[in-house]
Amino acid sequence: MGAVEKQRAEVAAPAAWDYAPAPESREIVSFERRYGLFIGGEQVTPRSRSWFTTISPSTEEPLAEVARGGQKDVALAVDAAREAFRTWSRRKPSERAKVLFRIARILQERARELAVAESLDGGKPIKESRDVDLPLAAAHFFYYAGWADKLEYAFPGRRPRPLGVAAQIVPWNFPLLMLAWKIAPALACGNTVVLKPAETTPLTAMLFADVCRQAEVPPGVVNIVTGDGSTGAYLVREKGIDKVAFTGSTEVGKAIQRELAGRDVSLTLELGGKAANIVFDDCALDQAVEGIVNGIYFNQGHVCCAGSRLLVQESIHDQLVRKLKRRMSTLRVGDPLDKNTDVGAINSNAQLERIAELVQSGVDEGAELYQPPCRLPEKGWWFPPTVFTNVAQSYRVAQEEIFGPVLSVLTFRTPDEAVEKANNTPYGLSAGVWTEKGSRILSLAQRLRAGVIWANTYNRFDPASPFGGYKESGFGREGGLHGLGPYLEFE
Ligand code: NDP
Numbered sequence: 001m002g003a004v005e006k007q008r009a010e011v012a013a014p015a016a017w018d019y020a021p022a023p024e025s026r027e028i029v030s031f032e033r034r035y036g037l038f039i040g041g042e043q044v045t046p047r048s049r050s051w052f053t054t055i056s057p058s059t060e061e062p063l064a065e066v067a068r069g070g071q072k073d074v075a076l077a078v079d080a081a082r083e084a085f086r087t088w089s090r091r092k093p094s095e096r097a098k099v100l101f102r103i104a105r106i107l108q109e110r111a112r113e114l115a116v117a118e119s120l121d122g123g124k125p126i127k128e129s130r131d132v133d134l135p136l137a138a139a140h141f142f143y144y145a146g147w148a149d150k151l152e153y154a155f156p157g158r159r160p161r162p163l164g165v166a167a168q169i170v171p172w173n174f175p176l177l178m179l180a181w182k183i184a185p186a187l188a189c190g191n192t193v194v195l196k197p198a199e200t201t202p203l204t205a206m207l208f209a210d211v212c213r214q215a216e217v218p219p220g221v222v223n224i225v226t227g228d229g230s231t232g233a234y235l236v237r238e239k240g241i242d243k244v245a246f247t248g249s250t251e252v253g254k255a256i257q258r259e260l261a262g263r264d265v266s267l268t269l270e271l272g273g274k275a276a277n278i279v280f281d282d283c284a285l286d287q288a289v290e291g292i293v294n295g296i297y298f299n300q301g302h303v304c305c306a307g308s309r310l311l312v313q314e315s316i317h318d319q320l321v322r323k324l325k326r327r328m329s330t331l332r333v334g335d336p337l338d339k340n341t342d343v344g345a346i347n348s349n350a351q352l353e354r355i356a357e358l359v360q361s362g363v364d365e366g367a368e369l370y371q372p373p374c375r376l377p378e379k380g381w382w383f384p385p386t387v388f389t390n391v392a393q394s395y396r397v398a399q400e401e402i403f404g405p406v407l408s409v410l411t412f413r414t415p416d417e418a419v420e421k422a423n424n425t426p427y428g429l430s431a432g433v434w435t436e437k438g439s440r441i442l443s444l445a446q447r448l449r450a451g452v453i454w455a456n457t458y459n460r461f462d463p464a465s466p467f468g469g470y471k472e473s474g475f476g477r478e479g480g481l482h483g484l485g486p487y488l489e490f491e
Helices: 003-010 071-088 093-109 111-122 126-147 175-188 203-214 229-237 250-260 285-301 314-328 349-365 415-422 438-447
Strands: 037-039 042-044 051-055 062-067 160-162 165-169 192-196 222-224 243-247 266-270 276-279 309-313 368-370 386-389 406-412 430-434 452-455 488-490
Touching: 037 071, 037 203, 062 203, 071 165, 071 192, 071 222, 071 229, 093 111, 093 126, 093 175, 093 203, 111 126, 111 175, 111 203, 126 175, 165 175, 165 229, 175 192, 175 203, 175 243, 192 229, 203 222, 229 250, 243 250, 250 266, 276 285, 276 415, 285 314, 285 406, 285 430, 309 314, 309 415, 314 386, 314 406, 349 368, 349 406, 406 415, 415 438, 430 438, 438 452
Parallel strands: 165 192, 165 243, 192 222, 243 266, 276 309, 276 430, 309 406, 386 406, 430 452
Antiparallel strands: 037 042, 037 222, 051 062, 160 488, 368 386
């Protein structure tokens, strides 16, 4: 018997391999049992004496108790921000920059812990929180740290001045990244902030409070008031604010706009979307399929700029749909902390119900539904990757923001028809164009009514690039040089 064969006979094959724990495992993050509000640089007990439990949407495990800020709490936070504004706004800009650089570096140092916390509290796959949310959040602080002492160059001859206290309300789809989009430019310009995280995803904001402590952010410059929609409404109504920056649903955005009418408070709104991802017959088809999948299934489709309407040139419709379905069948749905997971948990039961209701409407109206076979975990909230073909423009799945992993496919024959259909929505946040012809990209980019247009790619973000919408997708820009303007006034 040869040596190799002899060894085989003596050593039993292991039934399972023992792996070392993943670098991004549950153990690397520990939450406090109960969080207070972050006001004036300290965690304080809410005056409301009210708390709620935040849970993991993938396991329904309770993670921590979080304060529900009431009207008095919001008023205290705004007072703390106003008090801190007096010194922060006069601080040497290069000193403000140092604080922002420190935050950016600490976010990098604590990236693993924060990525795990984000995936636990929000349900998104770890490969997204690790490779997208965290690096981009740190990049935003680095980027705006660089602007802090160069505002005179950003707006030559206009003598920019900070506005005062910024009330900032963020949604649950990118909790820490949206926090960074809001806080970094506000602080760089010399404002102070009161941030209200979403009810279902408050934990990374509470960890960020600790980052502020580590970075020696002066007390009151950043205040975080957790709670529900009513906490957000109190914040908007509070007299002492000078600016509101809101990201969320169009409905709440409109309510905020009504509330601020007639008040001297500046406003930026980043609202919903129903983006067209337009695929021409001359594109690199396999590359387009990857872009389509990324466009709609990234973050379970909980993305305001998701490419949720696929417009395909009629001549390649059948081939593209075949390729797309094959690719969809390789998507792994499940445990957000498994680095192989492509589609994580739906953020909340309420959102799952909303997705299910809209999908049912698509079936009822006559669209053809396809979902690849996949086994969903028993606990938690899940929805399989879904595509609708045979969709008419009037169907609700082609009109309304689903905010879930659901794609609607429509067809077109000419570029004019593609533009017409793409613009046939109350929204105007983003769009994608897939074609080999540069001239066609430029021509479409001029005619599409969307704030961001990606060509032969999708869902690319960079702190230097402005982001924002037209029509019911809101107004004002975040990111880049444009993102400084809404936090400044000029002489
Ligand atoms: P909301 O617009 O209600 O939530 C966004 C933020 O606003 C949250 O922090 C929320 O707090 C807060 N808020 C809620 N009501 C008020 C109010 N009256 N005044 C001030 N702030 C308020 O979105 P939902 O979470 O209800 O999601 C509903 C739909 O909105 C989704 O299905 C999706 O279509 C869309 N959406 C779009 C987003 C985008 O980025 N464009 C992001 C999120 C949702 P709290 O979470 O505590 O209620």
